[in-house]
Amino acid sequence: MLKLHALSALLTVISAASAHDIRGAHEHFAHRRQALASTSGVSSITSTSTAAAGTTSSSLAASTTISTSVTTSAATSAASVAPADAGLSASGVPALAQITSGMPTGTTLPVSSTYAAGASPSYYAGAPALPTPFVVNVADWPKQDVVPPTDSDEVLQWMTELDGYDIPDFAPTVDGTCAGDPAAALDAANRGWWTCGGYSRDTDIVACPDKMTWGVSFDDGPGPYISISRLWKLLNFLSEKDIYATFFVVGSRVIQYPMVLVEEYMSGHELSVHTWSHHALTSLTNEQIVAELGWTRKAIKAVTGVTPTTMRAPFGDIDDRVRAICNAMGLTPIIWTTGPGGPFDTNDWRVAAGTVTGVQQYATFENILGNASVMDTGFIVLQHDLYEITVDLAIGYTLNTALSHNPPFTLEPIGQCMKIPTANMYLESDTNQTFVAEHTSHNSTNSSSNASTASNTPSGAGHSLTLSTLTAVFAIGLAVASAFF
Ligand SMILES: *[C@@H]1O[C@H](CO)[C@@H](O)[C@H](O)[C@H]1NC(C)=O
Ligand SMILES: *[C@@H]1O[C@H](CO)[C@@H](O)[C@H](O)[C@H]1NC(C)=O
Ligand SMILES: *[C@@H]1O[C@H](CO)[C@@H](O)[C@H](O)[C@H]1NC(C)=O
Ligand SMILES: *[C@@H]1O[C@H](CO)[C@@H](O)[C@H](O)[C@H]1NC(C)=O
Ligand SMILES: *[C@@H]1O[C@H](CO)[C@@H](O)[C@H](O)[C@H]1NC(C)=O
Numbered sequence: 114m115l116k117l118h119a120l121s122a123l124l125t126v127i128s129a130a131s132a133h134d135i136r137g138a139h140e141h142f143a144h145r146r147q148a149l150a151s152t153s154g155v156s157s158i159t160s161t162s163t164a165a166a167g168t169t170s171s172s173l174a175a176s177t178t179i180s181t182s183v184t185t186s187a188a189t190s191a192a193s194v195a196p197a198d199a200g201l202s203a204s205g206v207p208a209l210a211q212i213t214s215g216m217p218t219g220t221t222l223p224v225s226s227t228y229a230a231g232a233s234p235s236y237y238a239g240a241p242a243l244p245t246p247f248v249v250n251v252a253d254w255p256k257q258d259v260v261p262p263t264d265s266d267e268v269l270q271w272m273t274e275l276d277g278y279d280i281p282d283f284a285p286t287v288d289g290t291c292a293g294d295p296a297a298a299l300d301a302a303n304r305g306w307w308t309c310g311g312y313s314r315d316t317d318i319v320a321c322p323d324k325m326t327w328g329v330s331f332d333d334g335p336g337p338y339i340s341i342s343r344l345w346k347l348l349n350f351l352s353e354k355d356i357y358a359t360f361f362v363v364g365s366r367v368i369q370y371p372m373v374l375v376e377e378y379m380s381g382h383e384l385s386v387h388t389w390s391h392h393a394l395t396s397l398t399n400e401q402i403v404a405e406l407g408w409t410r411k412a413i414k415a416v417t418g419v420t421p422t423t424m425r426a427p428f429g430d431i432d433d434r435v436r437a438i439c440n441a442m443g444l445t446p447i448i449w450t451t452g453p454g455g456p457f458d459t460n461d462w463r464v465a466a467g468t469v470t471g472v473q474q475y476a477t478f479e480n481i482l483g484n485a486s487v488m489d490t491g492f493i494v495l496q497h498d499l500y501e502i503t504v505d506l507a508i509g510y511t512l513n514t515a516l517s518h519n520p521p522f523t524l525e526p527i528g529q530c531m532k533i534p535t536a537n538m539y540l541e542s543d544t545n546q547t548f549v550a551e552h553t554s555h556n557s558t559n560s561s562s563n564a565s566t567a568s569n570t571p572s573g574a575g576h577s578l579t580l581s582t583l584t585a586v587f588a589i590g591l592a593v594a595s596a597f598f
Pocket of ligand 3: 276277
């Protein structure tokens with residue numbers, strides 16, 4: 114908990130420093146996941162030595178061990194979070210006012226999957242057989258939570274998937290924010306940069322089509338706080354309420370909690386790619402983006418036998434270069450809806466980070482539902498499953514509020530709300546009829562669009578920035594950064 118408190122304090126300082134850094138704070142928050150997990154008794158990967166960066170496909174030593182089981186925290190016990198305890202609702206979730214950064218964490222227990230190799234999910238006709246239970250061999254995987262090396266055999270092979278596609282040669286942004294890259298920000302409309310101005314394209318999934326329909330999703334897991342061993346936690350709650358969701362999973366977590374991923378998949382939830390290390394994709398080179406997506410795809414396939422055909426960019430940070438790479442790799446981008454009052458970010462991650470309270474977060478969510486009620490279409494909302502705080506907010510408050518709303522919202526996973534057949538959510542059974550990218554033929558002027566030679570010339574270099582444009586861009590950046598993250 115000390116680390117969590119320290120992190121909260123740090124994030125508060127960072128957030129106060131500038132709106133630009135609020136994005137950085139989320140990024141930093143993402144990077145601290147392993148440390149957070151360790152403080153709550155969750156095992157994590159430790160490396161005993163490192164290979165020279167970039168010389169092998171994995172910078173983890175072969176002697177590294179990963180335990181995928183989750184141990185019981187000595188600091189807390191099941192009794193301390195029993196429903197009889199003061200301040201806990203009948204569901205075992207703390208009172209909203211008590212959900213705050215640094216609150217006591219509950220016990221996490223191992224997920225013991227009951228699904229044997231060869232099984233396939235009942236809801237998904239034509240599903241490939243479940244592989245033998247995944248046991249990580251660290252030599253086979255990149256280091257967790259860092260951008261993987263780009264010179265591995267795997268990444269070189271995946272780069273050929275870009276052959277024949279026209280990948281825009283925008284230079285990587287400085288850090289995925291408007292404020293961090295004023296030159297790129299001036300070109301945001303041309304780039305179709307979502308995090309800098311909210312630009313999306315027809316190829317993006319941004320909202321469920323049917324009014325009052327919420328495409329439910331959780332980002333950044335799989336994580337321990339959805340354990341089936343804790344009756345009130347996410348998967349059991351979803352099962353009790355007959356709610357299905359889309360899980361946007363991080364490859365580094367997939368190899369850490371593989372059985373949680375199997376449980377999600379087998380119990381009817383959709384899986385989608387959320388990169389290997391949760392970096393802002395517009396700030397990475399083509400090769401790094403391919404590595405981020407490719408390793409996550411591979412991890413999900415190794416654990417479940419299926420390869421998602423969709424993805425979500427961390428922070429929603431996507432532009433036409435990132436989009437083109439995603440589409441070339443068979444991954445259709447999914448963002449969250451921008452409603453009349455702004456992007457539908459529940460701010461649950463900010464509660465975990467200590468920058469807003471549970472009560473403030475709930476008010477944000479009520480505004481989202483208010484905005485959703487006046488929209489002609491359905492919607493998609495950003496929320497997270499990696500932290501106990503965000504799980505408690507979802508299962509104790511936000512999901513119930515949507516279910517009991519009058520008129521009620523329909524809660525569905527995003528593929529389902531988009532009326533995409535389950536088979537087409539995974540490459541192994543995809544009939545290649547669903548997604549726009551699949552209708553776009555390869556660019557026959559292959560050699561001239563060599564994807565591995567993206568220019569490093571800043572696209573805004575030709576513009577001369579006046580002080581007033583810079584100020585205006587920064588002001589927009591402030592507004593966007595605070596609205597989006
Ligand atoms: C929409 O969201 C904005 C910003 O959160 C909020 O001020 C507004 O009241 C919401 N509208 C409705 C109809 O709830
Ligand atoms: C869909 O496309 C993928 C990748 O090109 C291919 O492997 C698969 O066989 C195709 N599926 C069908 C049903 O054509
Ligand atoms: C594109 O280039 C790759 C690699 O050079 C080649 O295998 C492929 O056939 C080419 N595709 C077209 C449409 O020319
Ligand atoms: C193919 O790529 C070339 C070079 O990048 C580009 O000029 C052309 O417009 C592209 N054609 C299509 C159909 O995308
Ligand atoms: C792309 O360009 C790189 C560097 O110039 C070259 O090594 C590679 O062979 C090219 N790939 C294709 C498919 O043309």
